[in-house]
Amino acid sequence: MGGPGSSSATLGLDLGGTKIAAGVLLGEELVSFVERPTPRGGAAVVGALAEAAREALGGRSVVAAGVGTPGPLDFDRGVVRFAPNLPGLKNFPLRARLEAALGLPVVLENDANAAALAEHHLGAARGARHSLFVTVSTGIGGGVIVDGRVHRGAFGQGGEVGHLTVLPGGPLCGCGNRGCLEAVASGRALERDAAYAYGRPVPVPELFARNDAKARALIEGAAGHLGLALASLQRVFDPEVIVLGGGVALGGGAAFLRRIEAAYRGHLRGWRRAPLRLARLGREAGVIGAALAARTA
Amino acid sequence: MGGPGSSSATLGLDLGGTKIAAGVLLGEELVSFVERPTPRGGAAVVGALAEAAREALGGRSVVAAGVGTPGPLDFDRGVVRFAPNLPGLKNFPLRARLEAALGLPVVLENDANAAALAEHHLGAARGARHSLFVTVSTGIGGGVIVDGRVHRGAFGQGGEVGHLTVLPGGPLCGCGNRGCLEAVASGRALERDAAYAYGRPVPVPELFARNDAKARALIEGAAGHLGLALASLQRVFDPEVIVLGGGVALGGGAAFLRRIEAAYRGHLRGWRRAPLRLARLGREAGVIGAALAARTA
Numbered sequence: 001m002g003g004p005g006s007s008s009a010t011l012g013l014d015l016g017g018t019k020i021a022a023g024v025l026l027g028e029e030l031v032s033f034v035e036r037p038t039p040r041g042g043a044a045v046v047g048a049l050a051e052a053a054r055e056a057l058g059g060r061s062v063v064a065a066g067v068g069t070p071g072p073l074d075f076d077r078g079v080v081r082f083a084p085n086l087p088g089l090k091n092f093p094l095r096a097r098l099e100a101a102l103g104l105p106v107v108l109e110n111d112a113n114a115a116a117l118a119e120h121h122l123g124a125a126r127g128a129r130h131s132l133f134v135t136v137s138t139g140i141g142g143g144v145i146v147d148g149r150v151h152r153g154a155f156g157q158g159g160e161v162g163h164l165t166v167l168p169g170g171p172l173c174g175c176g177n178r179g180c181l182e183a184v185a186s187g188r189a190l191e192r193d194a195a196y197a198y199g200r201p202v203p204v205p206e207l208f209a210r211n212d213a214k215a216r217a218l219i220e221g222a223a224g225h226l227g228l229a230l231a232s233l234q235r236v237f238d239p240e241v242i243v244l245g246g247g248v249a250l251g252g253g254a255a256f257l258r259r260i261e262a263a264y265r266g267h268l269r270g271w272r273r274a275p276l277r278l279a280r281l282g283r284e285a286g287v288i289g290a291a292l293a294a295r296t297a
Numbered sequence: 298m299g300g301p302g303s304s305s306a307t308l309g310l311d312l313g314g315t316k317i318a319a320g321v322l323l324g325e326e327l328v329s330f331v332e333r334p335t336p337r338g339g340a341a342v343v344g345a346l347a348e349a350a351r352e353a354l355g356g357r358s359v360v361a362a363g364v365g366t367p368g369p370l371d372f373d374r375g376v377v378r379f380a381p382n383l384p385g386l387k388n389f390p391l392r393a394r395l396e397a398a399l400g401l402p403v404v405l406e407n408d409a410n411a412a413a414l415a416e417h418h419l420g421a422a423r424g425a426r427h428s429l430f431v432t433v434s435t436g437i438g439g440g441v442i443v444d445g446r447v448h449r450g451a452f453g454q455g456g457e458v459g460h461l462t463v464l465p466g467g468p469l470c471g472c473g474n475r476g477c478l479e480a481v482a483s484g485r486a487l488e489r490d491a492a493y494a495y496g497r498p499v500p501v502p503e504l505f506a507r508n509d510a511k512a513r514a515l516i517e518g519a520a521g522h523l524g525l526a527l528a529s530l531q532r533v534f535d536p537e538v539i540v541l542g543g544g545v546a547l548g549g550g551a552a553f554l555r556r557i558e559a560a561y562r563g564h565l566r567g568w569r570r571a572p573l574r575l576a577r578l579g580r581e582a583g584v585i586g587a588a589l590a591a592r593t594a
Binding site: 072128129130144146151153155156158159160161163165166167168175176228233234235236237267269271272274 | 369425426427439441443448449450451452453454455456457458460461462463464465472473474525528529530531532533534535536537564565566567568569571
């Protein structure tokens with residue numbers, strides 16, 4: 001790849017369940033950034049991305065674009081296979097549609113892989129050779145970076161850290177299997193467990209901040225599962241740095257991170273371990289990573 | 298690396314808990330292979346490896362040697378950090394000692410990584426880009442091959458599949474943590490559980506072959522844990538092929554593999570999956586892989 005130091009401008013697009021974003025990366029700097037709500041349906045999504053792109057470009061010319069999107073993806077065909085948070089994009093040829101709309105070559109990347117790439121080269125894992133990125137928000141995703149590149153794997157499922165089984169026989173996950181990390185430690189899993197434990201929907205982070213006992217138990221449970229998963233991955237992937245991002249991880253603050261780290265250390269007795277760091281690039285990570293992915297083209 | 302097609306001869310050495318082996322790899326062919334018991338203690342091990350090497354070489358000249366050994370290893374310093382099955386080799390500078398004894402540059406590789414490399418290039422995963430190797434014997438090890446190369450990771454712990462946590466709170470593992478795959482599905486774990494369930498040590502594989510109910514439950518339990526671990530790894534690493542080796546996996550025959558595969562498929566509903574294949578290179582895998590590792594030098 002041209003690498004993060006490349007001086008050619010590339011366009012990054014980030015397609016999320018609630019927001020889309022676009023920006024232009026020039027060298028190591030994001031020189032523009034626009035965000036808007038995600039519309040429903042494939043055609044509307046492509047239209048909104050193209051409009052955001054035009055606004056972010058502001059007349060600037062770029063050589064390529066990258067788009068980060070929820071997966072799993074079919075990288076060879078540039079197709080979104082399914083994305084629970086984006087109804088209407090099942091088996092959707094996003095790459096071809098965007099190339100037609102933008103008049104640019106487009107690289108499709110998994111959104112978590114894009115964020116992983118951004119944090120690896122320009123964020124919290126800068127300088128590392130191998131890193132692991134885990135995003136804890138509504139769901140749990142991740143990206144594996146080996147030698148500075150995204151490890152997509154044979155079927156484009158590489159880095160699906162949210163679907164590591166951490167509680168065999170545990171709650172049914174959206175993916176159809178039981179006890180996935182996402183099913184026990186994501187924002188949606190916390191909401192589900194809180195609604196059951198309190199008998200009504202409650203704001204877990206707020207209650208946790210007020211030291212409510214049930215909220216503490218819920219957050220400690222999620223942190224424990226996350227620490228266990230990260231410890232397992234340390235022994236198999238052995239990253240140099242582990243980066244945690246996403247609204248739940250970042251919103252949980254120091255108290256949540258401390259609990260994750262305690263569990264992680266507790267499960268790595270006798271093993272060497274990578275430092276855990278919070279993501280640094282915030283909501284711009286997806287756009288930066290998509291733009292970095294475009295530099296491989 | 299020169300690759301498996303390289304025509305220069307390299308020496309492969311395999312240091313195991315019970316046996317050491319040596320052989321010469323010429324192109325894709327292992328042209329000699331010798332085996333002997335592993336003596337106790339670092340100096341005796343080096344002496345025995347050097348003697349086996351001389352016998353395998355038979356006067357032939359080679360440009361480099363590789364040695365596969367239980368780990369974790371410190372690759373930078375060429376040191377065996379600890380190896381539960383090789384007492385006396387704690388923090389042992391195996392690379393330097395072997396280089397002195399052989400008069401050759403020596404590449405140190407984890408034994409499971411070496412077998413993974415051998416199966417990837419010349420065995421059951423031949424032709425794949427990414428593959429995962431899991432060896433189930435007294436313990437459980439593994440190797441991760443990304444783009445044809447061993448993924449050693451940041452601390453040399455890469456591929457330690459036996460220490461993926463599959464049963465949180467489960468039996469204490471030799472590594473000091475609970476519920477590792479090795480602690481519930483290795484040969485030693487089966488022996489431990491069988492001794493408890495029968496009240497005396499029993500030969501589980503023989504009883505399983507005779508359809509004994511407890512032995513079936515033990516084997517099915519181990520197969521279930523293995524299937525779960527492989528499914529988790531499919532979602533994070535996404536290999537093209539998964540290769541199973543080791544005495545327990547190979548000795549368990551078709552019935553054991555069928556049960557592992559059933560669990561693996563059951564945990565991958567909705568996901569794409571790599572085929573499971575039995576290792577093909579048998580007891581020569583370690584020597585072949587060590588010789589292949591030497592070609593990177």
